[in-house]
Amino acid sequence: MAGRRLSPAIDIEKYLRKRNLPHIWCAGCGNGIVLGALLRAIARSGFRQDDVAMVSGIGCSSRLPGYVDFNTLHTTHGRAIAFATGIKLGRPDMHVIVVSGDGDATAIGGNHFIHACRRNIGITAIIVNNYIYGMTGGQVSPTTPKGSRATTAPFGNAERPFDICLLAAAAGANFAARTTAFHADKLEDLIFKGLGRKGFSVIEAITPCPTCFGRRNQNPTGVDLMNLIREQSCGIEPGGKSEAPAGIRLGVFADRDEKEFTEIYAEMAAGAGR
Amino acid sequence: MSGAKRGGIEVLSGNDMCVEGALAAGLSFFAGYPITPSSEIAESLSSILPRRGGCFVQMEDEIASLGAAIGASLTGRKSMTATSGPGYSLMQEHIGYAAMAEVPVVIINVMRGGPSTGLPTKAGQADVMQAAWGSHGDYRTAALCPSSVKECFETTVKAFEWAERFRIPVTVLPDEIIAHMRENVDTRCIAEAKPFDRLKPGKPPEEYEPYSYEISKEGAAIADFGRGYRFHVTGLAHDATGFPTNDPEEISRCNWRIIEKVEIARSAFTWTEKFMLEDAEILVFAYGSVARTAKDAVLRLRAAGIRAGLYRPVTIWPFPASEAREVFREARKVLVPELNAGQMAGEIEKYLTRGCDVEKINRLDGEIITPVQIMEAAKALHGRKKAQSSD
Ligand SMILES: Cc1ncc(C[n+]2csc(CCOP(=O)(O)OP(=O)(O)O)c2C)c(N)n1
Numbered sequence: 001m002a003g004r005r006l007s008p009a010i011d012i013e014k015y016l017r018k019r020n021l022p023h024i025w026c027a028g029c030g031n032g033i034v035l036g037a038l039l040r041a042i043a044r045s046g047f048r049q050d051d052v053a054m055v056s057g058i059g060c061s062s063r064l065p066g067y068v069d070f071n072t073l074h075t076t077h078g079r080a081i082a083f084a085t086g087i088k089l090g091r092p093d094m095h096v097i098v099v100s101g102d103g104d105a106t107a108i109g110g111n112h113f114i115h116a117c118r119r120n121i122g123i124t125a126i127i128v129n130n131y132i133y134g135m136t137g138g139q140v141s142p143t144t145p146k147g148s149r150a151t152t153a154p155f156g157n158a159e160r161p162f163d164i165c166l167l168a169a170a171a172g173a174n175f176a177a178r179t180t181a182f183h184a185d186k187l188e189d190l191i192f193k194g195l196g197r198k199g200f201s202v203i204e205a206i207t208p209c210p211t212c213f214g215r216r217n218q219n220p221t222g223v224d225l226m227n228l229i230r231e232q233s234c235g236i237e238p239g240g241k242s243e244a245p246a247g248i249r250l251g252v253f254a255d256r257d258e259k260e261f262t263e264i265y266a267e268m269a270a271g272a273g274r
Numbered sequence: 275m276s277g278a279k280r281g282g283i284e285v286l287s288g289n290d291m292c293v294e295g296a297l298a299a300g301l302s303f304f305a306g307y308p309i310t311p312s313s314e315i316a317e318s319l320s321s322i323l324p325r326r327g328g329c330f331v332q333m334e335d336e337i338a339s340l341g342a343a344i345g346a347s348l349t350g351r352k353s354m355t356a357t358s359g360p361g362y363s364l365m366q367e368h369i370g371y372a373a374m375a376e377v378p379v380v381i382i383n384v385m386r387g388g389p390s391t392g393l394p395t396k397a398g399q400a401d402v403m404q405a406a407w408g409s410h411g412d413y414r415t416a417a418l419c420p421s422s423v424k425e426c427f428e429t430t431v432k433a434f435e436w437a438e439r440f441r442i443p444v445t446v447l448p449d450e451i452i453a454h455m456r457e458n459v460d461t462r463c464i465a466e467a468k469p470f471d472r473l474k475p476g477k478p479p480e481e482y483e484p485y486s487y488e489i490s491k492e493g494a495a496i497a498d499f500g501r502g503y504r505f506h507v508t509g510l511a512h513d514a515t516g517f518p519t520n521d522p523e524e525i526s527r528c529n530w531r532i533i534e535k536v537e538i539a540r541s542a543f544t545w546t547e548k549f550m551l552e553d554a555e556i557l558v559f560a561y562g563s564v565a566r567t568a569k570d571a572v573l574r575l576r577a578a579g580i581r582a583g584l585y586r587p588v589t590i591w592p593f594p595a596s597e598a599r600e601v602f603r604e605a606r607k608v609l610v611p612e613l614n615a616g617q618m619a620g621e622i623e624k625y626l627t628r629g630c631d632v633e634k635i636n637r638l639d640g641e642i643i644t645p646v647q648i649m650e651a652a653k654a655l656h657g658r659k660k661a662q663s664s665d
């Protein structure tokens with residue numbers, strides 16, 4: 001493990017609302033790793049806590065904002081990005097971060113997700129993709145791999161999954177990247193990069209959910225799933241265009257510097273004779 | 275687009291005056307999705323708000339619109355959305371969210387004929403029950419039914435005051451006739467309106483708890499996001515600090531608070547018109563556009579020797595319970611014309627005395643209830659009274 005990034009020099013404890021711990025997550029869950037990476041990335045970005053708004057939907061991963069000391073908003077299932085859009089437009093100077101599960105962001109909230117990409121609004125969205133509906137007990141999600149089992153796909157998932165990063169890239173997000181909870185340092189780096197971008201940035205974190213995904217798919221523990229994630233991970237060419245072998249394609253799928261929505265809005269308003 | 279020039283008599287529509295009311299109340303954020311017959315509100319605000327330092331955004335649907343408005347409200351902006359039936363149905367989950375999380379927000383729902391896509395360009399009044407009970411769970415909210423273009427202004431200003439003061443979602447319910455009708459308005463009301471600014475916490479951030487205020491008629495303070503008060507907002511049952519709780523006592527307190535804070539101020543919400551009620555033998559209960567024809571019918575009935583009167587709620591939720599109980603105490607003959615199948619007629623039954631004869635007039639064809647229709651029903655009811663009193 002590269003010592004620099006996980007160095008103890010980064011104090012993330014100051015961001016935790018300790019009275020709300022322990023968290024609700026299972027042993028072996030990847031949500032804690034995402035939390036750690038996110039907090040280190042925020043620390044490295046030098047944001048003041050008062051200037052950060054963290055917004056989530058409903059799901060295990062969406063409980064994350066409750067544990068951290070920012071302006072935090074736990075909304076309705078799938079709609080975090082809509083609320084976050086209001087916050088960003090209301091206070092364009094704030095750093096607005098969304099944390100959302102794969103079901104939250106791409107099933108019930110899929111429309112908000114692609115429209116935020118299209119608007120390229122200055123929000124950093126962390127999509128925690130555990131391939132399953134965790135909170136509700138393991139139903140199939142739009143990212144469940146074909147053939148994998150879920151409580152509502154007892155014979156194996158008959159549907160094809162979304163590729164969240166390609167979706168975000170095609171819909172116009174400035175930044176879209178995928179890594180995994182196994183690659184915790186890389187995750188921190190990509191979130192840091194996303195936080196530094198103007199415009200909409202998407203960081204998809206593939207995470208283990210032993211309780212709801214692993215147990216039904218021959219990998220009952222967090223360690224099993226971590227090993228699987230490591231084995232299946234493969235890189236892509238910059239821009240995500242090349243054919244990568246089957247597996248979890250990791251890398252940066254969109255990296256653009258198109259103008260951010262609230263900046264365009266402010267210019268338009270100025271031009272309208274404000 | 276709202277063309278109010280602020281000063282004299284102008285010919286304006288109900289939708290125009292909803293816009294003017296919102297602006298006079300201090301609106302600075304609007305998110306919406308186009309739908310007839312409310313779209314003019316969004317169109318006007320898309321032109322006005324950017325030039326006033328406000329923000330307009332057309333969202334991808336109504337769920338997102340109300341979500342964005344709630345998000346913006348948390349940053350301290352007075353926020354609103356506008357829609358009609360189908361969109362109002364989509365907004366219900368977030369109306370419950372705003373009630374539970376106690377975030378001020380205003381919704382204008384221009385009532386058209388329903389259910390489903392129904393009658394996009396015609397009037398209905400069938401969303402009045404939805405305005406109180408549309409979202410799941412138990413909560414209390416406020417809703418206002420304007421009867422004139424000027425009242426579109428007044429009810430919208432009031433909606434903001436109540437939303438901001440009590441930290442609740444408030445709905446203004448003009449029906450399509452009121453929203454699209456144009457009439458003379460004295461626009462001096464625009465300059466004279468007194469906007470209400472939300473109460474700010476009197477405590478420093480370290481001591482601030484967003485949900486531990488004393489319930490009172492004065493309302494409740496709320497801090498803004500991004501101003502040093504870092505707090506948590508959730509739709510889960512929460513304790514005084516805003517964090518989720520499993521403690522039955524805390525859960526109970528949370529659920530009762532959002533009901534009691536409205537109930538305690540019920541009389542403050544009461545806004546009604548009592549027209550020729552003192553000696554009325556026939557009491558007509560009507561609201562919105564129907565109250566206009568009802569008033570005309572009352573005058574014509576009086577000219578024909580039948581003592582009719584009109585009781586018109588402007589606030590329909592919370593229902594003006596104690597006043598209604600007084601008004602209905604002596605009533606023996608009540609006529610309830612509505613552009614629905616009898617929604618408020620069912621509600622007022624709670625306040626009538628035994629033996630009171632109620633006649634309903636209900637239209638579901640998108641057309642207005644005429645004064646003649648009301649007069650005929652009133653005459654029949656009047657005749658029935660005589661027959662009964664001779665028993
Ligand atoms: C409108 C609505 N529909 C359904 C639910 C039930 N529900 C809660 S969380 C969830 C799915 C969670 O899965 P995901 O978003 O992938 O997050 P995870 O729990 O796996 O982190 C569902 C369906 C809900 N809360 N609201």
Ligand code: SF4
Nearest residue numbers: 025026029060134209
């Ligand atoms: S159910 Fe899955 S996603 Fe939820 S806490 Fe447990 S391991 Fe994590």
